[in-house]
Amino acid sequence: MAVDFFYPEYEIVRDPNRCIACRVCERQCSNKVHSYDEDTGKMVCDDSKCVNCHRCVALCPTRALKIVPSGDTFKTNSNWTANYMKEIYRQANSGGVLLSSMGNPEAFPVYWDKMLINASQVTNPSIDPLREPMETRTFLGKKPTGIERDMNGRLVPNLEPQLELSLPILFGGMSYGAISYNAHECLARAAEAVGTFYNTGEGGLHKDFYKYGKNTIVQVASGRFGVHKDYLNAGAAIEIKIGQGAKPGIGGHLPGLKIVGDISQTRMIPMGSDAISPAPHHDIYSIEDLHQLVYSLKEATDYKKPVIVKIAAVHNVAAIASGVARSGADIIAIDGFRGGTGAAPTRIRDNVGIPIELALAAVDQRLRDEGIRGNISIICGGSIRNSTDVIKAIALGADAVYIATAALLALGCHLCRSCHTGNCNWGIATQKPELVKRLNTDVGTERLINLLHAWEHEITEIMGGMGINSIEALRGNRLMLRGIGLTDRELAILGIKHAGE
Amino acid sequence: MKRVYVQEKWCLACHLCEYACAFANSGQKDMSKALKGVKINPRIKIEERDNISFAVNCRHCEEPLCQKSCISGAISVKDCGVHIDQNKCVGCYTCVLACPYGAIMPADGGKVMQKCELCTANGGQPACVAACPNRAIVFEER
Numbered sequence: 216m217a218v219d220f221f222y223p224e225y226e227i228v229r230d231p232n233r234c235i236a237c238r239v240c241e242r243q244c245s246n247k248v249h250s251y252d253e254d255t256g257k258m259v260c261d262d263s264k265c266v267n268c269h270r271c272v273a274l275c276p277t278r279a280l281k282i283v284p285s286g287d288t289f290k291t292n293s294n295w296t297a298n299y300m301k302e303i304y305r306q307a308n309s310g311g312v313l314l315s316s317m318g319n320p321e322a323f324p325v326y327w328d329k330m331l332i333n334a335s336q337v338t339n340p341s342i343d344p345l346r347e348p349m350e351t352r353t354f355l356g357k358k359p360t361g362i363e364r365d366m367n368g369r370l371v372p373n374l375e376p377q378l379e380l381s382l383p384i385l386f387g388g389m390s391y392g393a394i395s396y397n398a399h400e401c402l403a404r405a406a407e408a409v410g411t412f413y414n415t416g417e418g419g420l421h422k423d424f425y426k427y428g429k430n431t432i433v434q435v436a437s438g439r440f441g442v443h444k445d446y447l448n449a450g451a452a453i454e455i456k457i458g459q460g461a462k463p464g465i466g467g468h469l470p471g472l473k474i475v476g477d478i479s480q481t482r483m484i485p486m487g488s489d490a491i492s493p494a495p496h497h498d499i500y501s502i503e504d505l506h507q508l509v510y511s512l513k514e515a516t517d518y519k520k521p522v523i524v525k526i527a528a529v530h531n532v533a534a535i536a537s538g539v540a541r542s543g544a545d546i547i548a549i550d551g552f553r554g555g556t557g558a559a560p561t562r563i564r565d566n567v568g569i570p571i572e573l574a575l576a577a578v579d580q581r582l583r584d585e586g587i588r589g590n591i592s593i594i595c596g597g598s599i600r601n602s603t604d605v606i607k608a609i610a611l612g613a614d615a616v617y618i619a620t621a622a623l624l625a626l627g628c629h630l631c632r633s634c635h636t637g638n639c640n641w642g643i644a645t646q647k648p649e650l651v652k653r654l655n656t657d658v659g660t661e662r663l664i665n666l667l668h669a670w671e672h673e674i675t676e677i678m679g680g681m682g683i684n685s686i687e688a689l690r691g692n693r694l695m696l697r698g699i700g701l702t703d704r705e706l707a708i709l710g711i712k713h714a715g716e
Numbered sequence: 717m718k719r720v721y722v723q724e725k726w727c728l729a730c731h732l733c734e735y736a737c738a739f740a741n742s743g744q745k746d747m748s749k750a751l752k753g754v755k756i757n758p759r760i761k762i763e764e765r766d767n768i769s770f771a772v773n774c775r776h777c778e779e780p781l782c783q784k785s786c787i788s789g790a791i792s793v794k795d796c797g798v799h800i801d802q803n804k805c806v807g808c809y810t811c812v813l814a815c816p817y818g819a820i821m822p823a824d825g826g827k828v829m830q831k832c833e834l835c836t837a838n839g840g841q842p843a844c845v846a847a848c849p850n851r852a853i854v855f856e857e858r
Contacts, residue, residue: 234752235752237732237735242731276739276747277748649767653728658850
């Protein structure tokens with residue numbers, strides 16, 4: 216119907232003087248945007264299929280291509296924006312739920328950008344990280360409240376299991392199925408090289424990756440895909456995923472089309488069957504139930520591995536975190552509403568959950584007030600975009616951060632937010648072999664290692680500026696932060712002063 | 717000796733190596749000027765069928781059959797690989813027949829032959845290696 220016609224959102228601009236018709240754009244576009252016209256000897260393109268992933272732009276050897284907004288507009292309306300109108304046309308046509316990928320892109324406040332970091336001047340001089348030792352090593356897990364000695368005065372080694380990280384950054388959970396085998400391999404190898412951890416997501420652990428076990432966090436989600444005793448024992452820690460920042464309160468659905476070959480085997484479900492993760496864990500309806508699962512997993516792994524509970528940042532996150540801290544979990548992971556996803560209902564992604572900055576500050580404060588902060592470590596995630604976001608998160612009280620979107624960007628993702636189509640031109644969110652091979656695992660691994668090293672340099676530099684030589688001394692050190700342009704209420708929740716105070 | 721090696725596993729059949737090769741050997745400074753409207757005749761070529769592809773160029777054999785077959789002494793082995801002196805080539809095509817890789821071919825015009833010289837005349841860094849977007853083509857000692 217004519218009402219469903221949309222003028223393409225993007226226009227591909229080709230400079231005819233530069234284009235040499237080498238056809239690399241045509242060969243590399245899985246959406247079949249470009250084609251070669253034999254009669255004229257020229258390249259032509261169908262903008263309506265373009266998702267703006269920039270593969271063609273990046274590979275064009277003569278820089279003949281660029282992608283610009285097409286500029287077609289409905290009559291300007293601040294209430295009925297073009298997006299809302301198109302979504303209605305789309306739903307009137309399909310009768311279905313709108314789907315989106317990656318994190319919430321809407322114009323909600325980003326509190327990271329409204330916090331400023333301190334530096335030393337004159338008194339308490341700054342430290343030069345190139346000359347003096349800087350400690351970024353981080354341990355995640357329950358911390359002892361006191362030192363116990365036996366009858367002979369010797370220390371009782373009763374430390375609960377800990378994760379040791381060379382820097383306070385881990386790769387967040389992304390399942391094999393949502394992302395490709397090659398993307399998983401890059402994350403695993405980079406985590407091993409740097410001395411941190413990657414997270415399997417809920418799709419199980421491919422048999423080839425058991426060798427990276429000491430740098431792997433294995434996830435147990437509501438679908439329990441690929442969970443068995445060897446899997447639990449393969450990793451360095453186990454994460455119970457209760458919720459995900461991009462879609463709090465709902466489960467997941469990996470279409471049967473993607474359950475092919477190794478994915479079916481890894482998830483332990485038949486080929487072609489839909490992988491449906493229920494919204495709740497059907498055995499968890501209370502903190503007591505959560506306690507049972509935490510201890511079942513500990514029992515299965517001989518109490519040698521810390522258990523992480525991952526929750527989405529929602530309204531009552533502080534109270535929920537308090538419950539999680541009492542459930543026996545060693546680490547809590549909080550995922551903010553900007554967190555990424557391979558597919559989520561658009562309305563939920565864009566409207567459910569709260570900013571991670573507020574959630575993190577609230578959780579840290581609540582656990583401190585209740586005197587149980589040492590019972591549990593906090594990992595925060597959901598759009599950590601750079602090293603200063605890491606610094607600010609740690610100063611707000613996080614022990615470490617999860618990065619996932621940032622890691623995918625390092626691998627080549629251009630945030631076209633079309634993961635749910637399965638046609639990822641960068642070989643990340645796809646299972647098509649000809650696309651998966653576009654991600655050379657040697658290159659991807661190097662790029663992830665580079666990213667972490669770059670951030671580590673910046674973190675130590677900024678810590679030095681603050682006169683702090685250990686990440687421990689920054690943790691929860693909110694005096695190192697000042698708000699800018701925030702209301703009293705926001706400052707109170709973040710637990711920071713305004714700039715100038 | 718460092719050679720160009722191709723990893724079939726990572727080749728995407730994008731053909732960028734061919735265009736980089738043609739440009740590097742064109743002597744031009746601007747790729748559009750050099751290759752616009754030109755049917756390229758690169759010294760590296762993608763072989764592909766279905767989902768398998770890989771680039772093929774001169775292997776710089778230690779005992780090259782092309783050299784043995786050359787009737788005019790145009791092909792020689794140097795420190796930097798197998799070299800063809802186009803001033804000596806008489807265009808008999810014997811080397812084309814002898815090369816088991818199909819890596820030597822007629823230059824434009826067909827009067828003399830051409831082959832990959834590892835960009836020794838174009839700055840020393842093979843252009844195909846630099847242009848490969850997936851590091852499928854590498855220049856290394858093995």
